[in-house]
Amino acid sequence: MTTSRAVLxxxxxxxxxxxxxxxxxxxxxxxxxxxxxxxxxxxxxxEQSLLLLHLFANNVRISKNNNIYPAFDxxxxxxxxxxxxxxxxxxxxxxxxxxxPRGLKNIPMENRARIVLCLYAVALQKFSFxxxxxxxxxxxxxxxxxxxxxQLNDIINIWGRKQAPLGxxxxxxxxxxxxxxxxxWKNCELQQIYVDLVTGDRGYVKILWRNVPQDLLNDDVAVxxxxxxxxxxxxxxxxxxxxITSSEGSYDTNVAxxxxxxxxxxxxxxxxxxxxxxxxxxxRGKELxxxxxxxxxxxxxxxxxLFVRNGYSCFRVYIDDCDDWSSHFPNAWVGLYTSAGxxxxxxxxxxxVSKFTKGLNDGDYETLExxxxxxxxxxxxxxxxxxxxxxxxxxPLWPAKN
Numbered sequence: 001m002t003t004s005r006a007v008l009x010x011x012x013x014x015x016x017x018x019x020x021x022x023x024x025x026x027x028x029x030x031x032x033x034x035x036x037x038x039x040x041x042x043x044x045x046x047e048q049s050l051l052l053l054h055l056f057a058n059n060v061r062i063s064k065n066n067n068i069y070p071a072f073d074x075x076x077x078x079x080x081x082x083x084x085x086x087x088x089x090x091x092x093x094x095x096x097x098x099x100x101p102r103g104l105k106n107i108p109m110e111n112r113a114r115i116v117l118c119l120y121a122v123a124l125q126k127f128s129f130x131x132x133x134x135x136x137x138x139x140x141x142x143x144x145x146x147x148x149x150x151q152l153n154d155i156i157n158i159w160g161r162k163q164a165p166l167g168x169x170x171x172x173x174x175x176x177x178x179x180x181x182x183x184x185w186k187n188c189e190l191q192q193i194y195v196d197l198v199t200g201d202r203g204y205v206k207i208l209w210r211n212v213p214q215d216l217l218n219d220d221v222a223v224x225x226x227x228x229x230x231x232x233x234x235x236x237x238x239x240x241x242x243x244i245t246s247s248e249g250s251y252d253t254n255v256a257x258x259x260x261x262x263x264x265x266x267x268x269x270x271x272x273x274x275x276x277x278x279x280x281x282x283x284r285g286k287e288l289x290x291x292x293x294x295x296x297x298x299x300x301x302x303x304x305x306l307f308v309r310n311g312y313s314c315f316r317v318y319i320d321d322c323d324d325w326s327s328h329f330p331n332a333w334v335g336l337y338t339s340a341g342x343x344x345x346x347x348x349x350x351x352x353v354s355k356f357t358k359g360l361n362d363g364d365y366e367t368l369e370x371x372x373x374x375x376x377x378x379x380x381x382x383x384x385x386x387x388x389x390x391x392x393x394x395x396p397l398w399p400a401k402n
Contacts, residue, residue, distance in 0.1 A: 127169040131161040131286055133189035139165060143172055149190045156187055161286055188265060188283035195223055195263045195285035199400060203311025203375040205240075205255045205288070207263060210248040216282065217245060222268035224278055225253070228260035229287050233278070241278060243268055256311035257376055261288040291396040293318060296384050303365070304334065306382040306395040313374045313398075315382050317353055318365035329353065332386050336372055339379055340397060344389040349374055 126139065133156070140147050147155075152168070159167030188195050193211050200206030207223055225240040240255050255261070267279040293305035293316070301320030308314060315334045332354075335347030349372040359367035374380070378400040384393035 123169070127165040129162045130165065131289075133161070133164075133187060136164050136168065137190075139168060143168075147171065153187055153190050156190075157185060161187075185264075185281065186283045188285050191283055193265065193283060195265055195283075197225075197261055197263050197285065197288045199257060199376060199378055199398065200252045203257055203308070203377075205253045205257055205261060207242060207251045207253060209244060209250075209263075209265075212244065212247045212265070214247065216265075216267075217247065220268045220270070221282065222266050222276075222278065223251075224264050224266050225255060226262050226264060227258070229262050229284070231262075233264075233266075233281055238278065241268075241276070243270075243276075257288065257308045258310060259288060259290055259307060262286070291398065294393050294395055296393040302384075304382060304384045304393045304395055306336075306380065306398060308376045308398075309371050311375055312371050313349075313376045313380055313382075314369060314371040315351070315356070316359060317356060317368045317384075318362060319368065320365055329386050332384065334370070335383050335385055336374055337381050337383060340381060340394075344383060344385060344391050347383075348372075348380075350385075 136152065136156075137149075140152055147168075151171075152164075155167040155171060156164045193213070194209060196208040198206045198208055205225065207225075209223060212221065220243065222241050222243045224238045224242075226238050231237050239261075240253055242251055242253070263285040265282040265284075267282065269277045269279055271277055290305060290307035293303040296302040296304060303318040305316040305318070306313065307316050313336055315336075317334070331352075333350050333352045335344070335350040337346070338348055351370045351372075353368065356368035356370045359369040361367070376398060378398055380398040382395045383391045385391055
């Protein structure tokens with residue numbers, strides 16, 4: 001273990017320990033470093049650590065469900081809150097009270113504090129949520145090559161594809177590689193087999209596949225579509241089946257695009273001219289997901305997403321507090337656009353947010369939804385509009401490849 005990794009792991013373990021403490025004990029409200037000193041009087045927590053805890057506490061937000069989120073994007077930058085004119089460009093900048101603390105003039109704090117902050121921020125960057133299995137394998141190879149693909153597959157099954165980097169980080173910290181998987185399925189990408197679902201014509205699913213081994217093709221194999229990852233293999237629970245005879249190819253189906261659709265590779269047996277049997281599962285591709293939601297700039301508790309339902313473009317607004325929602329933007333509306341450069345008034349379709357219907361609760365958020373009559377297609381995006389044509393949020397473009 002290198003020095004930087006040791007410091008990083010120690011920092012993360014400290015934060016984990018503090019989170020467990022907060023679950024067991026009720027602490028008074030902390031408003032200053034003096035309050036922190038009183039809490040940690042009998043604990044071996046250094047003055048430098050108190051200052052860094054104060055720094056992080058002032059740059060997070062806590063949802064109504066007590067989930068904690070950074071007030072900046074750790075995957076993009078460290079935020080301007082760490083300003084320090086004397087810091088070099090390769091180390092994040094921090095407030096003056098951290099690098100020149102009162103009463104600690106003889107302690108070389110400046111670089112030490114920035115380096116600890118840098119390591120924490122780098123961890124957030126490296127292990128941030130994504131569903132790229134190849135990137136996950138690279139992270140594994142960088143930090144612990146003793147975790148094999150079977151164990152990595154277990155981490156993906158337990159944590160989910162998008163949170164798997166966080167699961168890997170936890171495995172590295174507590175050195176638990178042999179955890180029991182929640183489910184027994186295997187991920188195709190870990191076997192270098194690629195099965196993808198993308199946006200086809202008229203809002204239908206297009207299947208792409210490549211690197212299917214010849215020995216599987218010789219025994220008959222099919223790509224089978226299921227409504228979601230939790231759908232069982234038993235019976236006829238699948239929504240579409242396509243026998244494939246080549247290692248690479250594509251096929252346009254008549255299945256409407258929906259969030260959660262998943263392609264699985266199965267052994268396949270024809271039992272007559274018009275009948276067939278889906279047999280043993282080989283591996284699974286990732287679920288079809290809409291692009292990530294984006295925050296509405298004037299309010300951190302509102303987010304916007306463009307999603308698909310039955311092949312049509314839909315809007316979803318995530319709201320932290322529905323009761324207070326209408327007072328923020330009584331005349332807000334969301335528009336659908338055909339390109340990022342389209343003028344705000346040149347929308348394809350639109351609807352008042354007040355006329356959206358209530359969607360499912362997302363844990364930290366209530367949701368409001370509206371589906372348009374426009375078929376989903378690559379290049380479409382949604383904008384959140386207030387004050388006539390003032391745009392305060394814009395979703396990513398709908399991708400050609402989901």
